[in-house]
Amino acid sequence: MNNKFLLEIGTEEIPARFIDNTLSQIRNKFKNVFKEERIKFEDIKVYATPRRLVLLAEGISEKQEDLQELAKGPSKRIAFDEDGNPTKALLGFARGQGVDPSEVVIKEYKGEEYVYAHKLEKGRLVKEVLEDTIPEIIKSINFPKSMRWGGKNFRFARPIRWIVSLFNDQVLSFDLEGIKCSNITKGHRFLGSSSIEINEVNEYFNKLRENYVIVDQEERRKIISNGCLKLAKEKGGNLLLDEDLLKELTYIVEYPTPFVGRVKEEYLKLPKEVVITPMKEHQRYIPISDDNGKLMPYFIAVRNGNEEYIDIVSKGNEKVLGARLEDAKFFFEEDTKNKLEDYVEDLKEIVYQEKLGTIYDKTIRIEKLAKQIGEYLEVGKETLMNLERASYLAKADLVTKMVYEFTELQGIMGREYANISGENDIVSTAIYEQYLPRFAGDTLPTTTAGAILSISDKLDNIAGSFAIGIQPTGSQDPYGLRRQCLGIINIILDKNLHLSIKQLVKDALDLYASEAGLDFSQDEVVEQILEFFRGRLKNMLIDNGIRYDVVDAILNIDNDDITDLVIRAKEVNKWIDKEGLNEVLAAFNRVVNLSEKAQDNKVDKELFEVEVEKELYEAYITVEDEVQKLLNKKEYGEALNQFIKLREPIDKYLDNVMVMVDDMNIRNNRLSLMKKIADTMLTICDLSKIVSK
Incomplete structure (x- = not known):
C-alpha cells in the first residue's frame, strides 16, 4: 500500500x-474512479501552476x-426436475x-426458493x-x-x-490521441531545464x-503573502491585498519573488480608485497605504522568477505603471472640464440593448421607477429630490x-465627478451605490437613495x-440576472423594506411598454419574473438553514x-419542532x-344541522380574531x-359530520366552512406543504 x-x-x-475548479474536478474524478474500480488509496492531492496540472495519489x-x-437464477422448481436433476434452465x-451446476446454492426470495451462483471477479493490476x-478522465x-x-x-x-x-x-503509458507519456517534465520556462527526468515519484517536487x-x-501563496507583507512593513505601510488578487498571483507564477516599485507623487493626487484600478486590475500590482488609508508612493509586484536583476525588473514595471497612470491623469483632467450632468445627453448615442433602447432611455426609466419606489416607501421630500437627481x-x-478606458470604475467615477460638480454627498454616494452589491459578499448600499436606485437599476x-x-437557463446567465436578483433581495432585507415585488415588476414592465414600445404578454412575463425571484429566495432560505x-x-x-416572507420562514421553522405536529x-x-x-367561503349559520358544526364555527371565529x-x-x-x-x-367535526351530503345547500355550506378555515x-x-416526521 506504499504505491x-x-x-x-x-x-x-x-x-x-x-484552476480551482479544474483541480476540484481532477480530485473528484479520480476519487470516483478509485471507488468504482475497487482501488484502495490513502490520499489524493492536486496541485497546479500556470503550465501544469498535477495529481498525486498515495x-x-x-x-x-x-x-x-451473488447472481440470482431461476426458481428451484424450474431449475430441477422431479428427480432433482438440473434442467436446461439451470444448466444455461x-x-x-x-x-458448475453443483456449485449453486438455494435461497428464499419473497416466499419462493431460487438458485444463486457465487461469481468471483479477480481484481486487475491497478x-x-x-x-x-x-484518458477518459482527462477528456472529461x-x-x-x-x-x-x-x-x-x-x-x-x-x-x-x-x-x-x-x-x-x-x-505508466496510455493513449491520449498521440500525446506522449513519459517521465520527462519541464522546469521554469526561462530559468529551468526544458527536459527533466523524473526517476521516481518521490523526487518530482x-x-x-x-x-x-x-x-x-499553497506554498507559493504563502511566499507571496508573507513576502509582500514584509516589503510593505519595510516601507511603513499596509498591504492592500485582497483574496482574489492573491489567488490570481498564485496561479500566474511558478516561482514567485515579490519586489517593490515606486509611484510618482503626482499620480497620488488622483482619486484613490483611479490609481488602484490600473495597479490591481491591469498590472496585478498591490498598492500600499498608510495607517490613515492614504496611498503611499509604492507598489508591490510579484515576479515569476528569482531575485536576479530584480532592480531592472522593478524599474521596468514602474515605467509600465507610469504610462497607465499618465493616461488616467489625462482622462481625469479632460473629464473634469465638464460637469457630470453635461454627459447625460451623450447617453443617447450608446445602445443599452437593441430592443431596449439607449442608456439614456434606461436612465429615464430608472428615474421614474426609483421615484415610484420612493413613494411606496413614503420617504421624505428631500430624499425624493436626491433620488431623482442621482437617477438622472x-x-x-x-x-x-476614464470609464471608457477603465470600465471597472463605473459608478466610482460617477461619485467622484458628482462631488467635483458640486452635487451633495447623498447624490454622489447613491450614484456609486447603484452597482452594489457587485458580487457575493460585497457591501450593500448604506443610503436610502442608493438602495432604491440600486433596486431600480437591477429591476x-x-x-x-x-x-x-x-x-437565465441552466448554468448560463450572461447578463448576471441571478446575481442582480439576489442583490435586490439582500438590499430589501438589509434595509428592512416592505415592498410588493409583483407591483414593482409590473411598474418596470409598464415603463418598457410605454417608453420602449415593447410588445409582450405582461401577465406571463410578470409570473416568470416572480418565479425567478421565488427561486432565488428559496435557495437563500435553504442555505440559511430553513427546512425545504x-x-x-x-x-x-x-x-x-x-x-x-423571511420573517415567516424563520418563525415557522422554529414552530414545527412542537410536539403533536403530525x-x-x-x-x-x-x-x-x-x-x-x-x-366560496361564505358560511350560512342557519344551515348548520348538528351541534359540532356550530362548535367548530365558533371556535374558528375566536381563533380567527386572535390570528x-x-x-x-x-x-x-x-x-x-x-x-x-x-x-x-x-x-370532532370531520369524524361526526358527512360533508358531501346529497343536499347541495348543506354540502356547499360545509365546504365553505372548510375553505374559510383554510383561507x-x-x-x-401553507401547512399542507409541511412534511410529517
Whole structure:
C-alpha cells in the first residue's frame, strides 16, 4: 500500500480563474474512479501552476479488490426436475455464470426458493486499470472556455504539451490521441531545464524546485503573502491585498519573488480608485497605504522568477505603471472640464440593448421607477429630490474617457465627478451605490437613495431581459440576472423594506411598454419574473438553514413581501419542532383537501344541522380574531399556536359530520366552512406543504 501515482498534465499557460475548479474536478474524478474500480488509496492531492496540472495519489493498492457477486437464477422448481436433476434452465444459468451446476446454492426470495451462483471477479493490476481510465478522465474535464489543437478530437483549456505518468518508478503509458507519456517534465520556462527526468515519484517536487518551479500552490501563496507583507512593513505601510488578487498571483507564477516599485507623487493626487484600478486590475500590482488609508508612493509586484536583476525588473514595471497612470491623469483632467450632468445627453448615442433602447432611455426609466419606489416607501421630500437627481446622473460617467478606458470604475467615477460638480454627498454616494452589491459578499448600499436606485437599476435589467426572452437557463446567465436578483433581495432585507415585488415588476414592465414600445404578454412575463425571484429566495432560505418544506409552505401563499416572507420562514421553522405536529398537520390537510371543492367561503349559520358544526364555527371565529391581531404584529409563531386550538374541533367535526351530503345547500355550506378555515390558515403559511416526521 506504499504505491504512489503521479500524473502531470503539461500545458500552455492556463488562465488563473480556471484552476480551482479544474483541480476540484481532477480530485473528484479520480476519487470516483478509485471507488468504482475497487482501488484502495490513502490520499489524493492536486496541485497546479500556470503550465501544469498535477495529481498525486498515495497509498494505492497493487491490485483491485476481488469482486464477489451473488447472481440470482431461476426458481428451484424450474431449475430441477422431479428427480432433482438440473434442467436446461439451470444448466444455461450455470454456464452463463461460469460455475458448475453443483456449485449453486438455494435461497428464499419473497416466499419462493431460487438458485444463486457465487461469481468471483479477480481484481486487475491497478496500473492496467489506470491505463484504461486516465484518458477518459482527462477528456472529461470541463472548462469555461476550451480549445482544440493539432488535429486532436477533444478539447482542453490550453494545448497539452507533455504528460508525466509515473507509478512509483515506472512510466505508466496510455493513449491520449498521440500525446506522449513519459517521465520527462519541464522546469521554469526561462530559468529551468526544458527536459527533466523524473526517476521516481518521490523526487518530482524537489527536482522541479531545483528548476525554479514550486508545484504546491499553497506554498507559493504563502511566499507571496508573507513576502509582500514584509516589503510593505519595510516601507511603513499596509498591504492592500485582497483574496482574489492573491489567488490570481498564485496561479500566474511558478516561482514567485515579490519586489517593490515606486509611484510618482503626482499620480497620488488622483482619486484613490483611479490609481488602484490600473495597479490591481491591469498590472496585478498591490498598492500600499498608510495607517490613515492614504496611498503611499509604492507598489508591490510579484515576479515569476528569482531575485536576479530584480532592480531592472522593478524599474521596468514602474515605467509600465507610469504610462497607465499618465493616461488616467489625462482622462481625469479632460473629464473634469465638464460637469457630470453635461454627459447625460451623450447617453443617447450608446445602445443599452437593441430592443431596449439607449442608456439614456434606461436612465429615464430608472428615474421614474426609483421615484415610484420612493413613494411606496413614503420617504421624505428631500430624499425624493436626491433620488431623482442621482437617477438622472446615474449613468453619465459611462461616456467619460476614464470609464471608457477603465470600465471597472463605473459608478466610482460617477461619485467622484458628482462631488467635483458640486452635487451633495447623498447624490454622489447613491450614484456609486447603484452597482452594489457587485458580487457575493460585497457591501450593500448604506443610503436610502442608493438602495432604491440600486433596486431600480437591477429591476430594470431583469424586467427588460425577461420581456424580450433573455432569461437565465441552466448554468448560463450572461447578463448576471441571478446575481442582480439576489442583490435586490439582500438590499430589501438589509434595509428592512416592505415592498410588493409583483407591483414593482409590473411598474418596470409598464415603463418598457410605454417608453420602449415593447410588445409582450405582461401577465406571463410578470409570473416568470416572480418565479425567478421565488427561486432565488428559496435557495437563500435553504442555505440559511430553513427546512425545504417550510420554504415551500411560505412561498406557496399569496404574499410577495420578501422581508415579511423571511420573517415567516424563520418563525415557522422554529414552530414545527412542537410536539403533536403530525396530528395538527393531518387535521389541516383534511381541511385543505375539502376546501378545494368549495365554491366560496361564505358560511350560512342557519344551515348548520348538528351541534359540532356550530362548535367548530365558533371556535374558528375566536381563533380567527386572535390570528389577525397576531398577524398585524408579525408574530407568526403565536398565530400558528392559535390554530392548534382548532385541531380537536376539526377532528370532532370531520369524524361526526358527512360533508358531501346529497343536499347541495348543506354540502356547499360545509365546504365553505372548510375553505374559510383554510383561507385563514393560508394567511400564515401553507401547512399542507409541511412534511410529517
